[in-house]
Amino acid sequence: MGLTLENFLPYRMSRLSEALSAEIRPVYKDAFGLNRPEWRVLAALADLGPSTATALGNHSAQHKTKVSRAVRALELRRWIRREAVVADRRSEIISMTDTGQRAYCDLVAPMREREARILDRIAPADRAALERALLALEAATGVAAG
Amino acid sequence: MGLTLENFLPYRMSRLSEALSAEIRPVYKDAFGLNRPEWRVLAALADLGPSTATALGNHSAQHKTKVSRAVRALELRRWIRREAVVADRRSEIISMTDTGQRAYCDLVAPMREREARILDRIAPADRAALERALLALEAATGVAAG
DNA sequence: ACGATTTGGTTGCATATGTGACTATTGATT
DNA sequence: AATCAATAGTCACATATGCAACCAAATCGT
Secondary structure, eight states, X not given: OOOOGGGOHHHHHHHHHHHHHHHHHHIIIIITOOOHHHHHHHHHHHHHXXXXXXXXXXXXXXXXXXXXXXXHHHHHTTSEEEXXXXXXXXXXXXXXXXXXXXXXXXHHHHHHHHHHHHHTTSOHHHHXXXXXXXXXXXXXXXXXXX | OOOOGGGOHHHHHHHHHHHHHHHHHHIIIIITOOOHHHHHHHHHHHHHOSBOHHHHHHHHTOOHHHHHHHHHHHHHTTSEEEEXXXXXXXXXXXXXXXXXXXXXXXXXXXXXXXXXXXXXXXXXXXHHHHHHHHHHXXXXXXXXXX
16 A cells, blocks of 8 residues: 555656765865866866856756856856857857866866766666666656757 | 677666666656655555655655655645654654545556556566566665665 | 763754746737 | 847845854763
């Protein structure tokens, strides 16, 4: 009759997500003083190249207020810069500064390393199952890439 | 050189977890006025039967401050009750009231239904991969059940 | 038996987040 | 061109969360 939290998919995913997040957080937070929205905006910017805040939000799955605050913080830090768009004066193009580029590069290596550290604890066959499961869930929840 | 957010495991898990959470949140939040910690404490209590706050926190993967606040809220609502423990006067045994029991039962059905709605969008073979992946990740991150 | 340590739980405070309202601008309709 | 709707982004406010300090009771070491 009960639900058994342990077997409830949303709970399991949330707990795992939390565990993974805890594994990588020290890198961007303790070592670089970023919070998660800031880290994500930076990563999105690296993925996309110069883009608008809206595009960064879509790519990093974050609400526009989170993006807005993250952009301001990164701008104050001089890791990113904005420039007006002549065609549309509502939006601004955001791009990384050289300092930001360097910081991002320094950030990526340990991030990858943490991810690898987790994946290394999983047998290859299970890793394949994981990739398959992720794709299936992404399709099922409609978060599919853009 | 970049990281490609789309392929970064912690990001993918976080985004999926968020999507699943959004799918079930309306049930406990809009329909019952609970927040997530409260819902989890209730579910943990149903799983474990009368328990201490610490046990509920362990079972629901929540920090003790979250549990403390959730317990107070549920108590004010008269869905749970506390009783002193003679053997150890620091802790209290928390248990569901009849009202809480009924509410929990009303909650479980739609929760299951939402979960099923998601799983139904996944092919059986992919569901098997999902279960395998979850077990592997749970082992790899040490969140294994208690 | 007594001080030091640990454990169960709560509280205060700083920070993070979600929501809705708001400004400015653009695009669509007529 | 005048209006209406949609879009980009910011802001203010209420709520949620994490962290450290804290209290009280139990346990440990001597």
